[in-house]
Amino acid sequence: MSPPGRPKGESPSAQREGSPVSTRSQMDTQGIGVGRLVVGAHYGLSNYLLQRLTAVVLAVYVLLLGGVLLFTRDLSYVGWAGLFAPLWMKVVSLIAMAALLYHAWIGVKDIWMDYVKHTGVRLALLTLTVLWLLFCAVWSVQILWRV
């Protein structure tokens, strides 16, 4: 395995920007620091941000739902199902469910990518995860709109 980063002076960005080799950080050779060579598919940042955005959506939804349940204290079928009867509640719940499924997708994808070394097995697990989460999305539409 070759180490990440390139030998000093070979970085394409260094040549493009024409910066003198001597001022470039020695970290460049380690693949870290300001002058590092950035590689990859560049979906990391948007995944990072969406993981947090969906987390906030879920936290707000769950705390509101929990608050309503504590406030009404009606845990009968009529009270519980009545909560999900209005259209706006179905829509809000479906948005929360979409946030949950996307949140789960990023998290589970990270787990497979961290621990499953075999490319074929990992690809199979990733595919099954997507299919399963899509199934859950359809299922939750059915659950919510049957009330």
Added chain:
Amino acid sequence: MSTPPTHALAARNRRQFRNIHVTQIVRYRLPPSGWVSILHRVSGAALFLLLPLLLWLFDLSLMSELSFARLQEAASHGFVKLVLLGAIWAFLHHLVAGVRYLLLDLQVGIDKRAARKSAIAVLAISLPLTLLAALPLFGVV
């Protein structure tokens, strides 16, 4: 090639960084933040695996009065209660630890002492809350 930079020499004297295998985790002594971190992943994975059960229970709870009664009956079995308690713990830990991570992302409490305190606080909140949920679930109160 001139002499290698000093940091390269220092790096060579240290043991090379490497990822440890999952099975080696038990032999490592983790700080509270480490426990909160790995439990965040464990609880997230558990919630993902329990998703079909939770959706099925959600479905039963909403479908009809009859299915609602079926849900109550299903939830009265000891094993189901145990699984539900696991789900409740996973949910509570994931939520409380998640709030901590959001705060850390906003650079709130990122110094070593504060981060240690907040990690202990996560466990001090999620575990008693789980216990609090277990009491009515198992009919103690």
